Amino acid sequence: DQQVKQNSPSLSVQEGRISILNCDYTNSMFDYFLWYKKYPAEGPTFLISISSIKDKNEDGRFTVFLNKSAKHLSLHIVPSQPGDSAVYFCAASGLRSGNQFYFGTGTSLTVIP
Amino acid sequence: DAGITQSPRHKVTETGTPVTLRCHQTENHRYMYWYRQDPGHGLRLIHYSYGVKDTDKGEVSDGYSVSRSKTEDFLLTLESATSSQTSVYFCAITGGGDEQFFGPGTRLTVL
Numbered sequence A: 001d002q003q004v005k006q007n008s009p010s011l012s013v014q015e016g017r018i019s020i021l022n023c024d025y026t027n028s029m030f031d032y033f034l035w036y037k038k039y040p041a042e043g044p045t046f047l048i049s050i051s052s053i054k055d056k057n058e059d060g061r062f063t064v065f066l067n068k069s070a071k072h073l074s075l076h077i078v079p080s081q082p083g084d085s086a087v088y089f090c091a092a093s094g095l096r097s098g099n100q101f102y103f104g105t106g107t108s109l110t111v112i113p
Numbered sequence B: 001d002a003g004i005t006q007s008p009r010h011k012v013t014e015t016g017t018p019v020t021l022r023c024h025q026t027e028n029h030r031y032m033y034w035y036r037q038d039p040g041h042g043l044r045l046i047h048y049s050y051g052v053k054d055t056d057k058g059e060v061s062d063g064y065s066v067s068r069s070k071t072e073d074f075l076l077t078l079e080s081a082t083s084s085q086t087s088v089y090f091c092a093i094t095g096g097g098d099e100q101f102f103g104p105g106t107r108l109t110v111l
Helices: none
Strands: A010-014 A019-025 A032-038 A045-051 A056-059 A062-067 A072-077 A086-093 A107-112 B004-007 B010-013 B019-025 B031-038 B042-051 B054-057 B064-070 B073-078 B087-094 B106-110
Touching: A010 A019, A019 A032, A019 A086, A019 A107, A032 A062, A045 A056, A045 A062, A045 A072, A072 A086, A086 B042, B004 B087, B010 B019, B019 B031, B019 B087, B019 B106, B031 B064, B031 B073, B042 B064, B042 B073, B054 B064, B073 B087
Parallel strands: A010 A107, B010 B106
Antiparallel strands: A019 A072, A032 A045, A032 A086, A056 A062, A062 A072, A086 A107, B004 B019, B019 B073, B031 B042, B031 B087, B042 B054, B064 B073, B087 B106
16 A cells, blocks of 8 residues: 555656646655655665655755645755756655655656756 | 665576675665665565664565675575566665665566
């Protein structure tokens, strides 16, 4: 049973516009959420995270929003750049899950020059 | 970059043969993980370790075993490989902090 879901397998965006990637989760015990970026033939790399005590976290062009009541988080990239083209995974963990992280299925982002 | 290496990077094997994948870290981190990545499934946890000789199962542990005799090495063994275990395998580490650092991956093909 998938506890973290990314319902959009792919997304295409024009360079300079905003990219919005979405993620939903089902386990209300999750209290920490992360986004990873993955290029082909490489391991995922950490991008940005957010704790459940916050509803927003920014790091440069990347902002993550958390809506706990809806069990939904989103990653905003603005402005989008061709180098942002990659697969993005969201992940979640919680005190009760020990140090286990649960990942979504990924969204492939293509930024069109 | 976190010091994580995986070996081999690519392997082709036949059904029924044993296979061992190695993850090596130079960060002295406590937690180590093995994931597999498959289309439509994302990253799924196979096993993880929270210290030397301390391991636990993840969500897709059937058919896999692990061992950790030293802090720096975490081995994943497929006792008798099956075609359903064809996948890309990633090792990851955390230091008990917030995020995981991943290795470059091992592409395993079971014929």
